[in-house]
Amino acid sequence: xxxxxxxxxxxxxxxxxxxxxxxxxxxxxxxxxxxxxxxxxxxxxxxxxxxxxxxxxxxxxxxxxxxxxxxxxxxxxxxxxxxxxxxxxxxxxxxxxxxxxxxxxxxxxxxxxxxxxxxxxxxxxxxxxxxxxxxxxxxxxxxxxxxxxxxxxxxxxxxxxxxxxxxxxxxxxxxxxxxxxxxxxxxxxxxxxxxxxxxxxxxxxxxxxxxxxxxxxxxxxxxxxxxxxxxxxxxxxxxxxxxxxxxxxxxxxxxxxxxxxxxxxxxx
Amino acid sequence: xxxxxxxxxxxxxxxxxxxxxxxxxxxxxxxxxxxxxxxxxxxxxxxxxxxxxxxxxxxxxxxxxxxxxxxxxxxxxxxxxxxxxxxxxxxxxxxxxxxxxxxxxxxxxxxxxxxxxxxxxxxxxxxxxxxxxxxxxxxxxxxxxxxxxxxxxxxxxxxxxxxxxxxxxxxxxxxxxxxxxxxxxxxxxxxxxxxxxxxxxxxxxxxxxxxxxxxxxxxxxxxxxxxxxxxxxxxxxxxxxxxxxxxxxxxxxxxxxxxxxxxxxxxx
Numbered sequence: 001x002x003x004x005x006x007x008x009x010x011x012x013x014x015x016x017x018x019x020x021x022x023x024x025x026x027x028x029x030x031x032x033x034x035x036x037x038x039x040x041x042x043x044x045x046x047x048x049x050x051x052x053x054x055x056x057x058x059x060x061x062x063x064x065x066x067x068x069x070x071x072x073x074x075x076x077x078x079x080x081x082x083x084x085x086x087x088x089x090x091x092x093x094x095x096x097x098x099x100x101x102x103x104x105x106x107x108x109x110x111x112x113x114x115x116x117x118x119x120x121x122x123x124x125x126x127x128x129x130x131x132x133x134x135x136x137x138x139x140x141x142x143x144x145x146x147x148x149x150x151x152x153x154x155x156x157x158x159x160x161x162x163x164x165x166x167x168x169x170x171x172x173x174x175x176x177x178x179x180x181x182x183x184x185x186x187x188x189x190x191x192x193x194x195x196x197x198x199x200x201x202x203x204x205x206x207x208x209x210x211x212x213x214x215x216x217x218x219x220x221x222x223x224x225x226x227x228x229x230x231x232x233x234x235x236x237x238x239x240x241x242x243x244x245x246x247x248x249x250x251x252x253x254x255x256x257x258x259x260x261x262x263x264x265x266x267x268x
Numbered sequence: 269x270x271x272x273x274x275x276x277x278x279x280x281x282x283x284x285x286x287x288x289x290x291x292x293x294x295x296x297x298x299x300x301x302x303x304x305x306x307x308x309x310x311x312x313x314x315x316x317x318x319x320x321x322x323x324x325x326x327x328x329x330x331x332x333x334x335x336x337x338x339x340x341x342x343x344x345x346x347x348x349x350x351x352x353x354x355x356x357x358x359x360x361x362x363x364x365x366x367x368x369x370x371x372x373x374x375x376x377x378x379x380x381x382x383x384x385x386x387x388x389x390x391x392x393x394x395x396x397x398x399x400x401x402x403x404x405x406x407x408x409x410x411x412x413x414x415x416x417x418x419x420x421x422x423x424x425x426x427x428x429x430x431x432x433x434x435x436x437x438x439x440x441x442x443x444x445x446x447x448x449x450x451x452x453x454x455x456x457x458x459x460x461x462x463x464x465x466x467x468x469x470x471x472x473x474x475x476x477x478x479x480x481x482x483x484x485x486x487x488x489x490x491x492x493x494x495x496x497x498x499x500x501x502x503x504x505x506x507x508x509x510x511x512x513x514x515x516x517x518x519x520x521x522x523x524x525x526x527x528x529x530x531x532x533x534x535x536x
Contacts, residue, residue, distance in 0.1 A: 038307065038317055044427070044517045049306055049536070118428075118516065152428040153421060159312070160386075160420040164442050167435065174432050248386065249312045268317070 002229045005030035005238065006220065007066030007090075009057035012040035013253040014155070014191035015072030016241070018095065020257050021217035022070070023239065026224070029231050030238040032064050037245035038268050041155060042075040043117030050119070054080035058088060060242075060266065067229055070220055071095060074116050074189050074212065078125035091223065098219035099187045099212030100129035104144060106185045106208045113179035113207075114148040116189035121150040126189055147182055151175040151190075158192040159249045165199060172196070172203045180204045188212055195253075244268040270497045273298035273506065274488065275334030275358075277325040280308035281521040282423070282459035283340030284509070286363065288525050289485035290338070291507065294492070297499050298506040300332050305513035306536050309423060310343040311385030318387070322348035326356060328510075328534065335497055338488055339363060342384050342457050342480065346393035359491065366487035367455045367480030368397035372412060374453045374476045381447035381475075382416040384457030389418040394457055415450055419443040419458075426460040427517045433467060440464070440471045448472045456480055463521075512536040 006026070008019050012035045019033045039045070039053050054076045061069055069092045071077045071084065077094035085092045103112045114126040127146040134144050153171055162168060179186055185208040188194055194211050201209060224230045231237075242264045243250055254263055274294070276287050280303045287301045307313070307321050322344045329337055337360045339345045339352065345362035353360045371380045382394040395414040402412050421439055430436060447454055455478040456462060462479050469477060492498045499505075510532045511518055522531055 038313060040312070044308070044515050045306065046513050046515050049513050122516075152424050153430065156420050156424045162421065167438050167442060170435050170438070174435060245314050245317050247312050247314050248390075 001232055002067045003231045004065050004067035005032045006068055006070065007032050007034070007061030007064070008070045008072045009034045009036065009061060010073040010191060011035070011042040011053070011076065012037045013243070013250045014158075016254060016257045017191045017194045017213040018070060018072035018216055019239070021213045022220060025217040025221045026230070028233045028237055031240070032061060032066055033239070033241045034060055034266065035241070035243040035250060037243045037247060037250055041117065042073060043119045043152070043155070045119070047079050050076060050079040051083065054084060055087070058084055058092070062088070062090065066090065068093065068220065068224065070216060072191055072213070072216070074120040074191065078120050078123035093216065093220055093223065095191065095212050095216045096125050096189070097129050098215035099189060099210050100126055101133055101219075102210045102215040103185050103187045104130055104133050106210060107144065107183075109184045110144050111183040112144060112146050113176070113183040113186035114146060114189045115151050115154070115176060115179070115186060115193065116148070117155065118150040118152055120189055121148045124148065126187060147179050149175060149179050154190065154196060155192045158195045159253065161252065168196065168199050169203050172200055176200070176204065180207055184208060185210060240264060242266045269500055270335045271499045272333050272335035273300045274336055274338065275300050275302070275329030275332070276338045276340045277302045277304065277329060278340040278459060279303070279310040279321070279344065280305045281511070281518045282426075284522060284525045285459045285462045285481040286338060286340035286484055287507070289481045290488060293485040293489045294498070296501045296505055299508070300329060300334055301507070301509045302328055302534065303509070303511040303518060305511045305515060305518055309385065310341060311387045311420070311423070313387070315347050318344055318347040319351065322352060323355070326352055326360070330356070330358065334358065336361065336488065336492065338484060340459055340481070340484070342388040342459065346388050346391035361484065361488055361491065363459065363480050363484045364393050364457070365397050366483035367457060367478050368394055369401055369487075370478045370483040371453050371455045372398055372401050374478060375412065375451075377452045378412050379451040379453075380412060380414050381444070381451040381454035382414060382457045383419050383422070383444060383447070383454060383461065384416070385423065386418040386420055388457055389416045392416065394455060415447050417443060417447050422458065422464060423460045426463045427521065429520065436464065436467050437471050440468055444468070444472060448475055452476060453478060508532060510534045
C-alpha cells in the first residue's frame with residue numbers, strides 16, 4: 001500500500017488522455033500531471049533536447065513525491081525511457097510498450113500498423129518494442145510484421161478542434177490507407193490521437209484500433225497491484241494538473257477532458 | 269554606410285522566407301538569422317513566454333553586432349515589438365506594419381483579410397496596425413474594414429511538405445472562403461505561408477495576396493537607405509543561419525530556401 005500520487009508527464013496537454021484513462025482504471029488513486037507546454041511539440045525537436053526536457057519533467061514530479069512516473073508522451077518514451085528508468089528512484093512506465101503488447105495480442109493476421117509523430121516513427125520504437133515482445137515466450141510462434149507512418153497533421157487537428165469532419169476524414173484516409181490495406185490492427189501511437197479515434201473508426205471500420213493511453217493505464221494498474229503499491233480507498237483522491245505555460249490550447253483540451261478542473265502554473 | 273549585418277529572428281525556420289526576401293532586395297548585405305526552434309511554435313504559447321523568448325533572441329543577435337533587428341515572426345511582433353524597440357540600442361523592425369501598409373495600398377474595395385496563427389489573430393495586431401495607418405494623413409480618406417482568420421493547419425502543412433494538393437486546396441478553401449467572399453486583399457500574416465502561396469492563389473485567383481516577408485524586406489531596405497546604413501558593395505557578403513535545435517524540419521525548409529547553406533548550432 002502506498003498513498004503517494006501517480007506522476008504523469010507529457011510534452012503538453014495530450015497526455016491528459018492517459019490521465020483520463022488512469023482515472024477510469026484506478027479511480028481511487030491520486031494523480032499529478034505535468035505538461036511541458038513551453039517545449040511542445042517534442043515531435044520536431046532533436047533527441048538531445050527531448051532527453052533534457054524529459055529529465056526535467058521527471059525531476060519535477062519526483063520533487064512532489066510521486067510513487068511512479070508514467071511517460072505519457074510517445075516521443076519522449078521513444079527517445080528517453082531507458083535513460084529515465086536507469087536514473088530514477090521510482091518505477092518509470094512508458095507509453096509504447098503497453099500499446100505494442102496490446103497490438104500483438106489483438107492482431108489476427110500478424111500485420112500491425114503504427115501511427116504517430118514524425119519523431120516517434122523515425123525512432124522505430126514501436127517496431128523494436130514489438131520485436132522484443134515477439135522474442136518473449138508467449139508470442140514465440142507469431143510472425144509479426146510492423147508498418148509505421150507519421151501523421152504530422154493529426155496533433156494540430158486535435159489542438160485546433162478542426163470542425164470540417166469531411167476534410168479530417170480525407171486526411172485520415174490519405175495518411176492511413178496504405179497501413180489499413182495491409183494490417184488488421186493499428187496503434188494510435190500519440191496521446192492526442194484518441195481524440196480523433198471516432199473519425200478514424202468511421203474511415204476504417206474493419207481495423208482494430210489500439211489506444212495507447214488505455215493500454216498504458218492498464219499496465220500501470222497491473223504494476224501497482226502486483227507490487228502492492230495501490231492507494232488506500234479513503235475518498236481522499238487528488239488530481240493536480242500542472243503546466244509551465246497556461247495557453248488557450250491547454251485550457252481547451254484540459255476542459256474537454258476534465259471539465260471544471262483548475263490548471264496549476266509551474267514556473268518554467 | 270554601415271557594414272554590420274542585418275539580424276533576423278523567428279520562432280523557427282519560417283522566418284527564412286524573410287531572409288530570402290531581404291537577400292533578393294538587398295543582395296550586398298550580410299545577414300545573421302536566428303531560429304528559436306526549441307520554443308517553436310510561438311503561436312500557442314502565452315504572451316509572457318513569447319516576450320521572454322523574443323528578448324533572448326534579440327540579445328543574441330545584438331551580441332553578434334548587427335545594425336538592425338528584423339522580427340520575422342508575426343506572433344513575436346504582435347506580442348513583443350513595442351517592448352523590444354523600447355529596450356534596443358539598434359532599430360527594430362517588425363513584420364506586421366509593412367504587410368499592413370502594403371494591404372492598405374493594394375485594396376480597392378477597402379476590405380482587407382488577414383490570415384495567421386491563432387496567437388497573431390487573437391492579438392488583432394494587423395487590425396490595430398491598419399487602423400493606425402488609416403489615421404495617418406495618406407490614407408485619411410479610406411474607410412478600411414479588416415477581417416482576421418486563424419489557420420492553425422497551414423504551418424504543419426508547410427513543415428511536413430504535405431503532398432496531397434487537393435486536400436491542401438480544401439483546407440485553404442475551408443479557412444479562407446469567408447474572407448475571400450468579403451475582401452479583395454489578403455495578407456499572408458505568417459512567415460510560413462508564402463511557401464503555400466501558389467495553392468492559395470489557385471484557390472482564390474481574384475484575391476490580391478500580400479506576402480508580409482517581401483513587404484518587410486522592402487521596409488528594411490527603405491529604412492537602411494534613408495538612414496545611410498547600407499553596406500559597402502565589397503563582394504564580402506555573409507549569410508549565417510543559427511538555430512538552437514537543428515531538427516529535420518529546420519534542415520528541410522532551410523535547404524529548400526537556401527540550398528547548400530550550413531546551419532550553425534547555438535547552445536540553448
